[in-house]
Amino acid sequence: MAKGFYISKNMGLAGLLMGTVAVVIIIALAAVYDKEKTKNQNKPVDGVAMLTTASPTTSSTLSTPKDPWEHYRLPDSLSPVSYNITLWPRLVVNASTGLYIFTGQSAVVFQCKKDTDLIVIHCNKLNLTLLNGHHARLTGLDGATAPTVKTSWLQVKTEYLVIQLNGKLTAGKSYRLSTDFQGELADDLKGFYRSEYTEDGGKKVVATSQMQATFARKAFPCFDEPAMKAVFHITLIHQRGTVALSNGRDVETVNSTIDGTEVTMTRFEPTKRMSTYLLAFIVSDFDHITGSIENNNVRIWARRKAIAEGHGNYALNVTGPMLKFFERYYNASYPLSKSDQIALPDFNAGAMENWGLIxxxxxxLLYDPAISSVGNKERVLTVVAHELAHMWFGNLVTLRWWNDLWLNEGFASYVEYLGADYAEPTWNIKEQTILNDVHKVFAVDALASSHPLSRKEEEVNQPDEISEMFNTISYSKVLYVLENLLQQGFLCSRTSPTFAFNNTVYSDLWDHLQKAVLTTPGMSLPHTVHDIMNRWILQMGFPVVTIDTAMGHITQKHFLLDPDSVVDRPSPYNYTWLVPIKWMKGGVEREQHWLLQETGISNASVSGSEWVLANLNVSGYYRVNYDMDNWERLLNQLTTDHTVIPLINRAQIVDDAFNLARAKVINTTLALRTTRYLSQERDYIPWESALRNLNYYILMFDRGQAYGVLQGYLKMQITPLFEYFRTITVDWTRVPTGHNDQVNVIVFLLFNDADFVFMQLFIDRIHPNLKKTVYCNAIAAGGVEEWDFAWQMFKNATVATEAAKLRSSLACTKVPWLLNRYLDYSLDPAKIRKQDCTSTINYIAGNVVGMPLAWDFIRARWNYIYTEYGGGSFSFSNLINSVTRRFSTEFELKQLKQFKEDNARVGFGSGTLALEQAIERTTANIKWVAENQEHVMKWLANECT
Structure with missing residues (x-):
């Protein structure tokens, strides 16, 4: 075990005593687990400085686009075949400009599909060298004659290089477009950018890249749409002593001198046919460790110190087995000659699935067993699995346009659990799907402002609209349902080889799956795959299925968290679904039924005196309500012997009940009654489900009188679990062997005798699993001296997971001026890395003291925050969600609407939908508090007496 930082005895005792209140316990559970499952964090932050470019020669402000260059989608007249790209990043400041820069040359070979006198190609924030007086040089190939260039310009708004020709390109002929350019190697985390870190007392610079979704155009002129696949020939020029990486293997490395500068030139093998957003190129002095799978090298790259200390070993150990698993699962060999994975000090996304260079x-990616927690280890496991899953579904087979993003991310989000489970079979990682995906997406998809999985192409055009698609709906909604319908492994093995190196849309998937259903023995469905699945992807939301055991009747209805909200998005199916009803009766699993219409079906087998449980193992994407008699039978079973009900369904009963109560389908006290049995529950997943739902009560009540009685009830329910863990740890002297037990036990240590915990945690050592909880509670109990000490620990941390724990814990202070100072720090890249700006503000907003401070902060600085951090960032929408999640008063709703009005000109970018959802949630919260606070207080008080 590694040492934690020193904390005085008084400070430690105060922090631990504070930890005995139940609310801190709940917050601690989420904090300790440290999952940071922001899957869908695959987006970079919008850029900063832009190099001077030519002004557009035509208007870009027309309300209705007329010319091709005024549209955000490329014309269909040209199709790229291959690129030849040479890039030279400078890792020192340019003396004349004061900037880090890169220079490059690109030659793209394209085929003309339709006669045209216009070339439109993406180009953003690049200075193009004039060639013969124009921005590019055009050459005909294979006997084709290239027209001369009439004029060219950079269309800034739509991010194009536009070239008007004196004659027409001929359909069926091929041409080459060559450009020379210079760009800034900025610290904006997108395109070709720089990352900085300190090692051995010196500053080091990395040139790296993030192209998804629309940032390849910032590195070189290109046809930057996913359907525009091509082969890429990459050469990197870099300073001596550094190493260059790209998607393919390096095939030639030579030393040279260019303009008096000694450099190395590394040429890479041609890529497979691929999309621009999957490109990657990196120059660094990183080190690596190597493994192998079949004939392919598997390498983990990171800072030299991290590699030397073994922080990449765990990722390497699980990568090989997972690649072999996915080869069998997809029924296709790993399609590349090598697999590189690299950990970057500055990277806005959680990870990015660049083909061959993740x-x-x-x-x-990095895990230090002496410092990192079990949650950190699980994060490495699941993120690596997610990105490796993309090597086939997403990279080998790619969506045609971003409106179908779920084809990439939804599938990888499901399959990651299969790969992770294969690598760590004792962790039961697949059970956590319900917590990490199903419950999370339910919360968003139950809003009237939700959207279908697959939106119309015309709804997703601008970069901000594309970034907005990287949300919980796209990542977590429905593909696991399809997998359950069609047998595990059936989906991918029937699709990946068919569309290899090409693009697809959802209807292609349904076509091939339907053919497979018809030709596979034992496979049968009540409707076609199209009929079943289109209802789940072409309309937003999901149903609540109501089972009336007295009448033997099953019905469905569109579930809305606020039943008074207005749904103004039309549905092609009138918000009805084809619902698979897996169920059990009296503990015995019964035959699956299908609910095919809104009016419902009569089924005598669901009636009777035995309890009925539907959505067995949560295999369907819907909530379940019952008649009151059946609710009573289920509650009685939970109290009598909860283990008869499957683990995942225990979590689902609680989550369904609380959300049905918020939607006024059942009363609130019925939802609260589902938590009575928890004093007997020992498993993590049901407890976590309950705590997440009760956290809503905390958010609504922690500024009012109901909070105290809620704390008392939670402490009463959680105490038996504490005693259980005291026993299995032999009075806290042993670490539990079970993965989920290690997660749970951390929380309940805080109920132990304060002197004993002080001795174990502070005099001896802080176990890695405990650090985040201990740090947070200690900082909350202290003042400026403790905060400044923790800040210095954060600045000096050399392990990223340790720095992350400290950064989040610094937001736990109850001192307002310290929180305001921390908010100011969040916008200073010298103090908080740009990748961590929005999450730092989110941490502060999670503190009941910090929430109004964060809200005032972002309102006062919205223009700056949006400009510097918001334009293309998926995480930017989380900022709005986090700061507003406690809003539950008319005054806060008025402020929120005023914020929207005041910043309409500035805009909200990828946070536009999040703002609408915040207004909708706040409206619902106001009504919920007014209608339920008194009843909740009364029920809790009665339970505690």
Whole structure:
């Protein structure tokens, strides 16, 4: 075990005493687990400085686009075949500009599909060298004659290089477009950018990249749409002593001198046919460790110190087995000659699935067993599995346009659990799907402002609209349902080889799956795959299925968290679904039924005196309500012997009940009654489900009188679990062997005798699993001296997971001026890395003292925050959600609407939908508190007496 930082005895005791209140316990559970499952964090932050470019020669402000260059989608007249790209990043400041820069040359070979006198190609924030007086040089190939260039310009708004020709390109002929350019190697975390870190007392610079979704155009002129696949020939020029990486293997490395500068030139093998957003190139002095799978090298790259200390070993150990698993699962060999994974000090996404060169935040790839927690280890496991899953579904087979993002991310989000489970079979990782995906997406998809999985192409055009698609709906909604319908492993093995190196849309998937259903013995469905699945992806939301055991009747209805909200998005199916009803009666699993219409079906087998449980193992994407008699039978079974009900369904009963109560389908006290049995529950997943739902009560009540009685009830329920863990740890002297037990036990240590815990945690050592909880509670109990000490520990931390724990814990202070100072720090890249800006503000907003401070902060600085951090960031929408999640008063709703009005000109970018959802949630919260606070207080008080 590694040492934690020193904390005085008084400070430690105060922190631990504070930890005995139940609310801190709940917050601690989420904090300790440290999952940071922001899957869908695959987006970079919007850029900063832009190099001077030519002004557009035509208007870009027309309300209705007329010319091709005024549209955000490329014309269909040209199709790229291959690129030849040479890039030279400078890892020192340019003396004349004061900037870090890169220079490059690109030659793209394209085929003309339709006669045209216009070339439109993406180009953003690049200075193009004039060639013969124009921005590019055009050459005909294979006997084709290239027209001369009439004029060219950079269309800034739509991010194009536009070239008007004196004649027409001929359909069926091929041409080459060559450009020379210079760009800034900025610290904006997108395109070709720089990352900085300190090692051995010196500053080091990395040139790295993040192209998804629309940032390849910032590195070189290109046809930057996913359907525009091509082969890429990459050469990197870099300073001596550094190493260059790209998607393919390096095939030639030579030393040279260019303009008096000694450099190395590394040429890479041609890529497979692939999309621009999957490109990657990196120059660094990183080190690596190597493994192998079949004939392919598997390498983990990171800072030299991290590699030397073994922080990449765990990722390497699980990568090989997972690649072999996915080869069998997809029924296709790994399609490349090598697999590189690299941990970057500055990276806005959690990770990015660049083909053959996957990039990660350090916290998502590196694991130090002496410092990192079990939650950190699980994060590495699941993120690596997610990105490796993309090597086939997403990279080998790619969506045609971003409106179908779920084809990439939804599938990888499901399959990651299969790969992770294969690598760590004792962790039961698949059970956590319900917590990490199903419950999370339910919360968003139950809003009237939700959206279908697959939106119309015309709804997703601008970069901000594309970034907005990287949300919980796209990542977590429905593909696991399809997998359950069609047998595990059936989906991918029937699709990956068919569309290899090409693009697909959802209807292609249904076509091939339907053919497979018809030709597979034992496979049968009541409707076609199209009929079943289109209802789940072409309309937003999901149903609540109501089972009336008295009448033997089953019905469905569109579930809305606020039943008074207005759904103005039309549905092609009138918000009805084809619902698979897996169920059990009296503890015995019964035959699956299908609910095919809104009016419902009569089924005498669901009636009777035995309890009925539907959505067995949560295999369907819907909530379940019952008649009151059946609810009573289920509650009685939970109290009598909860283990008869499957583990995942115990978590689902609680989550369904609380959300049905918020939607006014059942009363609130019935939902609260589902938590009575928890004093007998020992498993993590049901407890976590309950705590997440009760956290809503905390958010609504922690500024009012109901909070105290809620704390008392939670402490009463959680105490038996504490005693259980005291026993299995032999009075806290042993670490539990079970993965989920290690997660749970951390929380309940805080109920132990304060002197004993002080001795174990502070005099001896803080176990890695405990650090985040201990740090948070200690900082909350202290003042400026303790905060400043923790800040210095954060600045000096050399392990990313340790720095992350300290950064989140610094937001736990109850001193307002310290929180305000921390908010100011969040916008200073010298103090908080740009990748961590929005999450730092989110941490502060999670503190009941910090929430109004964070809200005032972002309102006062919205223009700056949006400009510097918001334009293309998926995480930017989380900022709005986090700061507003406690809003439950008319005054806060008025402020929120005023914020929307005041910043309409500035805009909200990828946070536009999040703002609408915040207004909708706040409206619902106001009504919920007014209608339920008194009843909740009364029920809790009665339970505690």
């Amino acid at each position: 990039t990660y935040r350090e916290t998502a």
